[in-house]
Amino acid sequence: MITLVRMKTAVVIGAGIGGLATAVRLAAKGFRVDVFEKESYPGGKLAELRSDGFRFDLGPSLFTQPERVEELFSLMGENPADHFTYQQLSSVCRYFWPDGTLLDVPSGPNDFAYACRDVFKVDPSPLSGYLTNARDLYNLAAPVFIDQPFPTRKAFLSQGGREIAKNPSILDPFVSLHRRNKRVFKDSRMVQLFDRYATYNGSNPYKAPATLKMIAHLEHNLGAFFPDNGMYSIVREITDLAIRAGVRFHYDSMVQRVNRNIEGNQVLGIRMDGKDYPYDVVVSDLDVNTFYHAGMIDYHPPGFGRGQALSTSAMIFYWGVAGNHDHLDLHNILFAENYEEEFRHLFKLKKMYSDPTVYIYISSKKAPSDALPGHENWFVMVNAPSVTRKDISSEIASAREAILKKIKSMLGVDLASKIVFEHVENPQTIEARTGSWQGALYGNSSNSRISAFSRHPNQRSKIKGLYFTGGSVHPGGGIPLCLASAKIVAELIDQ
Numbered sequence: 001m002i003t004l005v006r007m008k009t010a011v012v013i014g015a016g017i018g019g020l021a022t023a024v025r026l027a028a029k030g031f032r033v034d035v036f037e038k039e040s041y042p043g044g045k046l047a048e049l050r051s052d053g054f055r056f057d058l059g060p061s062l063f064t065q066p067e068r069v070e071e072l073f074s075l076m077g078e079n080p081a082d083h084f085t086y087q088q089l090s091s092v093c094r095y096f097w098p099d100g101t102l103l104d105v106p107s108g109p110n111d112f113a114y115a116c117r118d119v120f121k122v123d124p125s126p127l128s129g130y131l132t133n134a135r136d137l138y139n140l141a142a143p144v145f146i147d148q149p150f151p152t153r154k155a156f157l158s159q160g161g162r163e164i165a166k167n168p169s170i171l172d173p174f175v176s177l178h179r180r181n182k183r184v185f186k187d188s189r190m191v192q193l194f195d196r197y198a199t200y201n202g203s204n205p206y207k208a209p210a211t212l213k214m215i216a217h218l219e220h221n222l223g224a225f226f227p228d229n230g231m232y233s234i235v236r237e238i239t240d241l242a243i244r245a246g247v248r249f250h251y252d253s254m255v256q257r258v259n260r261n262i263e264g265n266q267v268l269g270i271r272m273d274g275k276d277y278p279y280d281v282v283v284s285d286l287d288v289n290t291f292y293h294a295g296m297i298d299y300h301p302p303g304f305g306r307g308q309a310l311s312t313s314a315m316i317f318y319w320g321v322a323g324n325h326d327h328l329d330l331h332n333i334l335f336a337e338n339y340e341e342e343f344r345h346l347f348k349l350k351k352m353y354s355d356p357t358v359y360i361y362i363s364s365k366k367a368p369s370d371a372l373p374g375h376e377n378w379f380v381m382v383n384a385p386s387v388t389r390k391d392i393s394s395e396i397a398s399a400r401e402a403i404l405k406k407i408k409s410m411l412g413v414d415l416a417s418k419i420v421f422e423h424v425e426n427p428q429t430i431e432a433r434t435g436s437w438q439g440a441l442y443g444n445s446s447n448s449r450i451s452a453f454s455r456h457p458n459q460r461s462k463i464k465g466l467y468f469t470g471g472s473v474h475p476g477g478g479i480p481l482c483l484a485s486a487k488i489v490a491e492l493i494d495q
């Protein structure tokens with residue numbers, strides 16, 4: 001006798017990196033998976049722009065923990081290197097300060113410590129100790145806070161969970177990242193450099209707990225990487241992998257809402273273009289604040305954690321630039337003179353700061369075909385408050401002017417006369433294109449001690465079949481954490 005077993009069905013709303021990885025993982029578990037994406041391309045914030053002979057990564061530029069991408073290929077029985085290649089950066093970032101200091105950060109904690117010794121004339125051991133501590137912290141915290149659902153009984157009862165419960169100060173949550181850095185580093189420029197790690201998830205170093213120092217561990221102990229074909233190749237290759245695994249993609253398809261049964265405790269599928277589509281499982285990769293605000297479900301958001309500040313947004317100028325600028329690297333930072341004032345503007349005044357820290361990413365340094373011959377592709381970003389005001393054109397114009405002035409004074413480059421192509425993104429365009437609430441890049445910020453405990457969970461226990469992945473839910477924003485959220489969701493669904 002033949003028994004027919006119906007394939008379980010899953011729908012993923014949104015083809016951001018978290019949604020793509022969830023789709024691959026569910027296909028690997030035997031689900032029939034559909035991905036609905038409102039735009040005409042996959043990637044969400046991790047997108048690219050090709051125009052006038054230039055290619056730009058529109059969103060992420062720093063790539064860490066490539067093994068989290070590789071795992072997806074291995075899961076499908078494929079050799080990752082056949083599809084996705086990358087290189088470790090020997091030089092992680094070039095930092096410039098207004099007083100004329102230049103620091104080239106080499107790969108590896110020891111070389112980094114010696115580079116700081118040479119430039120700042122300081123003892124290298126506090127930096128080595130800091131990075132060792134950041135590594136230990138990560139190794140203790142990741143199994144509890146990153147690689148499983150949280151907060152759960154299981155997480156609290158795990159070995160790491162019990163260790164942390166016995167001695168919470170091990171996580172260094174009781175002082176701000178800035179205060180910790182000030183206690184460790186004698187030189188204010190080093191304090192500023194390590195404060196900047198709070199911005200990797202859109203937070204304020206003067207408020208966020210020192211626990212965030214573990215972000216520095218990823219970049220300096222584990223390494224920073226560059227995909228050979230640019231950041232967007234991560235999306236391209238995972239999408240192709242998903243297609244090979246049988247996932248079906250539906251672009252230009254804006255999902256209107258998640259359907260539930262009459263009792264409200266079980267999802268039934270989704271509604272799109274006025275039609276209902278049944279699925280066993282629904283995974284949302286939308287920014288979770290948008291999910292509730294857009295009425296994707298007639299159910300309240302979790303109470304705990306409401307009122308957390310949003311992470312920062314950004315203003316980004318994508319400039320095709322004539323000439324080669326050898327004094328710049330792949331990643332470059334031009335620091336603000338008064339960092340505290342910059343964050344007061346971003347989080348308290350909700351305004352752009354007149355002397356912002358400027359980040360310049362030039363992928364054509366590693367991938368020359370990203371720019372016309374004799375040119376470079378500059379991705380120039382400043383942090384912006386996550387707000388949606390009606391008209392921000394004057395703020396964009398002021399930011400552009402402030403950036404060009406800073407580049408001229410700190411790098412001696414008259415960039416305005418060299419720009420041959422320009423595209424601009426701002427909090428409003430980021431919100432419109434990716435659905436991120438008020439343009440926040442990482443959902444809620446980690447500005448408070450309870451942030452890790454109050455991120456939206458990957459599952460609502462009261463609604464069976466509904467799951468959440470991506471940078472606005474547990475464990476957090478950034479490519480590695482989005483990939484971690486996809487893994488958690490797939491395991492929860494499996495259970």
Ligand SMILES: Cc1cc2nc3c(=O)[nH]c(=O)nc-3n(C[C@H](O)[C@H](O)[C@H](O)COP(=O)(O)OP(=O)(O)OC[C@H]3O[C@@H](n4cnc5c(N)ncnc54)[C@H](O)[C@@H]3O)c2cc1C
Nearest residue numbers: 014016018038044045059060061062255435470471478479
């Ligand atoms: C400028 C910038 C710089 C960044 N820099 C870095 C970096 O250097 N390193 C790093 O690791 N991370 C960085 N990040 C963060 C990283 O990009 C994000 O954390 C990550 O890409 C978010 O992925 P996600 O899975 O949450 O989905 P998202 O990228 O938020 O995508 C969500 C998708 O859902 C779609 N969608 C929304 N509503 C609907 C609907 N109703 N129906 C169907 N589809 C819908 C959207 O169109 C979008 O494609 C940066 C982000 C930005 C914007």
